[in-house]
Amino acid sequence: MTRQARSEPRRRRAPRAESGGDIRLRPSTTPVLPAVHTFAAIGLPTALTAELTHQGITVPFPVQAAAIPNALAGRDILGRGRTGSGKTLAFGLPLLANTAGSRAESRSPLALVLVPTRELAQQVTEALRPYARAVRLRVATVVGGLAISRQGQALRDGAEIVVATPGRLNDLVERGDCRLDHVRIAVLDEADQMSDMGFLPQVTRLLRHVPADGQRMLFSATLDRDVERLTRQFLNDPVLHSVDPPAGAVSTLEHHVLHVTEDDKPSLVLRVAARKGRVIMFLGTKHAANRLAKRLLASGVRAAALHGGKSQPQRTRTLEAFKSGDITVLVATNVAARGIHVDDVDLVVNVDPPADHKDYLHRGGRTARAGSSGRVVTLVLPGQRGAMTRQLKDAGISAHTAAVRPDDAELVRITGARTPSGVPVTLPVAAAPAASSPAVQPSRQRPRASRPRGQGKRRATAATGRRSGRA
Structure with missing residues (x-):
């Protein structure tokens, strides 16, 4: 099921500030669907509910119960929930449900999740992977610090869902390995940290490549004025879900x-x-x-x-x-x-x-x-x-x-402080965890001695694609 394109341009409703620094929305004329108390009542595809049951998950967290019904209906979502509140499935399950049944062309993903850090990108990927597999969707992870060539190949092979950090995704767009003109659902997770880390220009550049009539979901631990610019520019009549108390x-x-x-x-x-x-x-x-x-x-x-x-x-x-x-x-x-x-x-x-x-x-x-x-x-x-x-x-x-x-x-x-043993310890070399996708595997490099002089630095730069300020 995919979201229908609108025939008229999207109208932006500007949020305004309330006491305490958070932003709130003007009253919407569109009905807000009520929260549900079980995943079975949400209306997810059978394959997703079966996988939730297999994972031992039957009762949604508050942010999931509140956000998923409106997200399934295609509404833009502005969500506030502290880290660990279940935000990933709150946006991930409706994203997968609304993309299921579609197939991405080479280099043209259908859904995008932007996050500020590499660790969070891989965490989101691993959280969504079993559910994506259940509805036969492919997920690619795009982050700095790993081989850009492998990530580009994963996009060329076709991936419906891309989980990315802004810097590396901008690199791949500039290289022609990724086009965002087919993206129907775009998610910004931890938007406040992306703002704090200086990623707003890159995020804005990426979202301008995304069709304006698609669905947008923005989740953050705080919804203050640092996030207001993104909300004003890219969310259309969003439903605000703020389910967690202050820290x-x-x-x-x-x-x-x-x-x-x-x-x-x-x-x-x-x-x-x-x-x-x-x-x-x-x-x-x-x-x-x-x-x-x-x-x-x-x-x-x-x-x-x-x-x-x-x-x-x-x-x-x-x-x-x-x-x-x-x-x-x-x-x-x-x-x-x-x-x-x-x-x-x-x-x-x-x-x-x-x-x-x-x-x-x-x-x-x-x-x-x-x-x-x-x-x-x-x-x-x-x-x-x-x-x-x-x-x-x-x-x-x-x-x-x-x-x-x-x-x-x-x-x-x-x-629980106590006296340390005082006996030095040497940690065993941890075995590298098995990579579950070619898009997240580290590049393999030849031994330094086998390279011509000067080649190693150029190869490392090409492999990582690192630039100042990019994740």
Whole structure:
């Protein structure tokens, strides 16, 4: 089933600001369909409901129950839901249902999902793949850091659905490997982060290639003025679904601000990292993340760094090792924050406080996912207290505050801190996870010694297609 093209130009309805910075829509004359409480009642194709049952999923999350009926009806959707709320299936299931039965021509996908980071692109692909297979649709993943030639070939072979980061998709459009004039459904996931990362010009350029009479769905953890430009320009009379409370009102998530001294901070971080269970620690720079990961390994803690300076295969292996428990501490930067989707992470530690309240919310979204419980702990030096107070106020969060030292019982109560073994550990080389699509496989390069001088740098540049500021 595909959406019919409109014979008249689309009329744009401009959103307006409401208190608190979020945008809301003017009243729509088009009826909004009610939310449903089971997937069986939504009206999805039988193949999709059967696959949901096979996956053990029968009851939709609130954002899914609210958004899917209107998306199936072809309405533009403006959705707000915190990370881990089920947004991927909220847009993915109607996208697949409305594309099922169609076949893409070479280089001409029928549906597009734009995301800000490589990890999130692969996460979305893996979440949608079993359902796409159930309705015989092909999915291609297009991200930086992997072989552009393989991704171009996947598009030339034909793919109905493309999940992409803006920079790499722009490259493929410029190369002639992808045309967007057949796209009937376009989704922007984590639109606020795409705006924060400076992707708005690339996103705008891509959406201008997409037919104006197609369906648009925009999902984001926050719907503030940074997203307003995209909403005004590209969404037509959208239905607003805002089903999650502000981060400070999420009852399963605790926030703690721990005042520490500069002398105590290094040993305190080591004790928290040595806790039982998985923890994600955020730092401000990739160099600081690398240094902390090395210190933790030397102290007997299985840790690894995750940031934009790592190659995509390295990042993928690190995440797989964290998910499997081979490593227990993930030391990350903001660049990787949105792409970390790991269940049962009950503690996030801001070793370096974030730069603003949005970064705080994105980091905290790695825990208390889909209704589970979690804690966010921020270590604050004396000179950082004022800025942290302002961030929490901007985020609408009330945090528990305490001054702690490395051996305090309060630190143990909040974080589970304990003394590390002190025996250095060496992580085993993680086997690269099996790639499920040629579009996401890393390129294979010949040994450096077999290349003519100077060829390696040119080949690497051609393979990655990296440009400044692109994911």
